[in-house]
Amino acid sequence: MEKSDLLTVDDLKVYYKTILGDYKSVDGVSFAVHKGEIFGIAGESGCGKSTLVDGVLRLIRPPGYIKSGRVVFEGIDLLKLEENKLSEIRWNKISYIPQGSMNSLNPVLTIEEQTTDVLVERGKLDKDRAKELIQQKLSVVGLPKEILKTYPHELSGGMRQRVIIAVAIALNPTLVVADEPVTALDVVVQSSLLALLKELRDKYGVTLIFVSHDMAAHAQLVDRMAIMYAGKIVEIGETDHIFRDPIHPYTKLLVSSIPTLEKKKIKGIPGVAPSPLNWPSGCRFHTRCPWATDICSKIEPPMMKMTDNRYVACHLYNGDVM
Amino acid sequence: MSDVLLEFRNVSVIFKIGGGIGLFGAKNIVAVRDISFKLRDIPMITALVGESGSGKSTIARLAAGLLEPTVGEVKYRGKNISDWLETKEKQFRKEVQIIFQDPYGIYNPYYKIDRFLYTALKKLANIKDVNHSRSLIIEAMHSLGMRPDEILGRYPHQLSGGERQRLMLVLALLIKPRLLIADEPVSMIDASLRAIFLENLLELKNKISTSCLYITHDLITANYVADEILVLCHGRLVESGPAEKVISDPLHPYTKLLIKSILLPDPKMRHVVGDVRVQAATLSELKPEKGCVFRYRCPYAMKVCETQEPRLIRFGDGRHVACYLYESTPSLV
Numbered sequence: 001m002e003k004s005d006l007l008t009v010d011d012l013k014v015y016y017k018t019i020l021g022d023y024k025s026v027d028g029v030s031f032a033v034h035k036g037e038i039f040g041i042a043g044e045s046g047c048g049k050s051t052l053v054d055g056v057l058r059l060i061r062p063p064g065y066i067k068s069g070r071v072v073f074e075g076i077d078l079l080k081l082e083e084n085k086l087s088e089i090r091w092n093k094i095s096y097i098p099q100g101s102m103n104s105l106n107p108v109l110t111i112e113e114q115t116t117d118v119l120v121e122r123g124k125l126d127k128d129r130a131k132e133l134i135q136q137k138l139s140v141v142g143l144p145k146e147i148l149k150t151y152p153h154e155l156s157g158g159m160r161q162r163v164i165i166a167v168a169i170a171l172n173p174t175l176v177v178a179d180e181p182v183t184a185l186d187v188v189v190q191s192s193l194l195a196l197l198k199e200l201r202d203k204y205g206v207t208l209i210f211v212s213h214d215m216a217a218h219a220q221l222v223d224r225m226a227i228m229y230a231g232k233i234v235e236i237g238e239t240d241h242i243f244r245d246p247i248h249p250y251t252k253l254l255v256s257s258i259p260t261l262e263k264k265k266i267k268g269i270p271g272v273a274p275s276p277l278n279w280p281s282g283c284r285f286h287t288r289c290p291w292a293t294d295i296c297s298k299i300e301p302p303m304m305k306m307t308d309n310r311y312v313a314c315h316l317y318n319g320d321v322m
Numbered sequence: 323m324s325d326v327l328l329e330f331r332n333v334s335v336i337f338k339i340g341g342g343i344g345l346f347g348a349k350n351i352v353a354v355r356d357i358s359f360k361l362r363d364i365p366m367i368t369a370l371v372g373e374s375g376s377g378k379s380t381i382a383r384l385a386a387g388l389l390e391p392t393v394g395e396v397k398y399r400g401k402n403i404s405d406w407l408e409t410k411e412k413q414f415r416k417e418v419q420i421i422f423q424d425p426y427g428i429y430n431p432y433y434k435i436d437r438f439l440y441t442a443l444k445k446l447a448n449i450k451d452v453n454h455s456r457s458l459i460i461e462a463m464h465s466l467g468m469r470p471d472e473i474l475g476r477y478p479h480q481l482s483g484g485e486r487q488r489l490m491l492v493l494a495l496l497i498k499p500r501l502l503i504a505d506e507p508v509s510m511i512d513a514s515l516r517a518i519f520l521e522n523l524l525e526l527k528n529k530i531s532t533s534c535l536y537i538t539h540d541l542i543t544a545n546y547v548a549d550e551i552l553v554l555c556h557g558r559l560v561e562s563g564p565a566e567k568v569i570s571d572p573l574h575p576y577t578k579l580l581i582k583s584i585l586l587p588d589p590k591m592r593h594v595v596g597d598v599r600v601q602a603a604t605l606s607e608l609k610p611e612k613g614c615v616f617r618y619r620c621p622y623a624m625k626v627c628e629t630q631e632p633r634l635i636r637f638g639d640g641r642h643v644a645c646y647l648y649e650s651t652p653s654l655v
């Protein structure tokens with residue numbers, strides 16, 4: 001573990017039990033998040049992004065379970081921690097913005113009632129202090145304090161998402177994990193929310209893990225990113241490198257499938273993403289990979305370090321096996 | 323006027339909500355207001371873009387004859403759609419096909435997708451021979467780059483969202499509608515499959531000369547497929563014109579804002595500056611009762627914008643805009 005690493009995940013496996021066998025949603029994932037960076041996790045639907053962050057925060061409920069792995073945050077293995085110690089770390093040190101949480105506000109309580117409740121419970125604050133704190137955080141996320149008296153339905157989607165962000169940062173966490181925080185919002189709102197997330201890091205030093213299927217959002221926000229495919233990370237690198245010079249075949253094809261305003265020709269990736277019940281043998285992308293050779297269907301490529309900050313799992317390359 | 327495929331003439335749709343008891347509490351929601359536009363009867367893709375709540379889907383449903391306008395007329399090939407449905411419903415259904423946003427909702431989960439295609443061919447193309455249908459289906463799938471042996475004989479849940487949406491294009495290729503209405507067809511499918519769908523949509527335009535009304539919130543895909551773009555804001559048509567002009571040189575302040583907000587998939591072109599603060603005016607997100615619908619968010623709002631709604635005026639080069647900033651421009655009408 002390097003000094004600047006705030007969180008390291010080591011060979012994490014998160015499975016779901018089903019009558020057909022284990023659903024191997026996250027199947028051996030390793031990465032490290034540096035202090036003060038915005039780390040992106042990208043991948044298409046069903047690749048295991050949400051399960052991965054749920055696993056990292058130990059929020060997996062049955063039939064899901066953590067099969068194996070280590071999640072080390074500030075030197076502590078979260079997966080081994082007792083439940084009461086873990087809940088101290090959650091919210092106070094790590095906070096989580098689940099997917100679609102802007103739609104989870106209670107419709108019959110005012111914003112004030114429900115946001116201060118959380119802080120009283122989680123931060124062990126009294127009501128007045130909690131209210132003061134939430135007012136201060138609302139101004140950080142750019143909302144006027146009048147909205148405390150409103151009900152969720154009176155706010156737009158973007159404003160509800162800001163309320164959620166205000167609660168997430170209220171207890172000054174070191175790490176914020178946001179799962180699809182700008183999905184299902186209008187472009188204008190998306191752009192301003194990304195600006196807000198960036199400001200949280202730039203101004204307040206929050207480390208952020210940003211999970212999204214939207215490559216454009218990653219391009220605009222994150223410093224480094226991991227590309228997931230079929231329950232594994234296939235490539236990790238600086239955002240700029242991922243887009244300019246992708247090395248894993250899946251990343252290459254994914255990047256070339258995104259239309260830009262210059263209207264260059266785009267190409268999709270033929271074929272279907274495999275099922276977590278029965279991942280393909282060897283490299284999981286070999287069924288759709290135009291560069292696949294014999295070895296790809298037989299031996300699973302290990303994650304290799306290519307250059308600084310660049311990792312790839314593909315037989316086309318030779319690097320230092322991690 | 324046979325050169326016009328679809329025409330909206332001063333169309334408004336008002337939904338009544340609430341007010342279960344007597345007259346009290348009923349509220350009118352104006353989904354679209356005074357919309358007029360024409361689609362020419364030539365193979366082209368027209369994109370209708372706007373944010374959520376702008377009335378995009380309402381227009382899709384009007385054009386497909388699934389909804390009647392409260393005020394105004396919706397005409398397909400010169401004849402009111404309600405007349406089509408009364409006299410020649412089958413022909414209308416054959417000529418106008420709709421693709422919905424949700425690729426999960428439209429297939430009956432109990433039947434293999436083959437049945438869906440056979441039924442459509444039987445009802446709309448009058449092809450009853452199963453073997454004949456099958457060979458047509460296989461041919462259509464091949465021409466859109468799908469592998470029939472991986473698709474046919476399967477149930478809907480065994481296919482990906484992208485494949486299910488592309489099956490709608492296979493259907494279009496078989497039935498050959500004159501007008502295809504696609505309501506957010508790619509918003510629920512992954513990027514790698516989205517690209518294939520968009521390519522297929524372009525192929526369809528070239529192969530069977532279908533016109534398409536492509537409804538989306540995503541200006542990048544609109545720019546990619548469309549020949550013309552219509553921009554909706556709070557139920558009003560605020561700008562229209564050739565796609566490349568609308569994107570490269572937008573006229574209406576709302577279109578300018580939309581284009582400025584596009585998230586470009588390029589880390590070298592970071593521009594998420596947006597406005598971090600929410601302005602008090604958007605607190606209630608009300609659209610103004612009168613005046614221009616965009617004036618609360620418009621940086622150029624003037625006195626006149628508060629009281630009077632700007633008309634859609636001709637700007638030249640096939641462009642139209644509804645904004646007082648351009649009222650002094652000589653009209654070509």
